[in-house]
Amino acid sequence: MIMWVQRTITLRPRPRGFHLITDEVLAQLPELRSVRVGLLHVFIQHTSASLTLNENASPEVRADFERYFSRAVPDGAPYFAHTLEGPDDMPAHIKASLLGSSLLLPVRDGRLALGTWQGIYLCEHRNHGGPRRLVLTLWGEEG
DSSP, X not given: OEEEEEEEEEEOOOOSEEEEOHHHHHHTOGGGGGEEEEEEEEEEOXXXXXXXXXXXXXXXXXXXXXXXXXXXXXXTOTTOOOOTTOTTHHHHXXXXXXXXXXXXXXXXXXXXXOOTTEEEEEEEOSTTOOOEEEEEEEEEEEO
């Protein structure tokens, strides 16, 4: 039997940076444990934050991501015209576009079929981004 579940969750506000949210996402989807084979789509409903999948063990990786993106797309650059919402807003939009607004993840035997060192990141690109909403869509064959 094919199962479909869709849920919107709200993540607590986080400071600018790259934050592991894998456990928080999974805690909101107990139905995932009954999926033999399927997919989990994770979508963020914001234009100044993003999602990515990467190293889940070393906090240095998350700090290096933040340092890289802050240098590559600096706040307050004089060439940005969209500045009404603050010097970190336009850079946040660019970073979010570069990293993306969704992930499509395989599910196998009731678990995400991720690599050993992979985790879901919330990439907060604003200094004060506030709560972030994710739409989680799980579909697959129960077993």
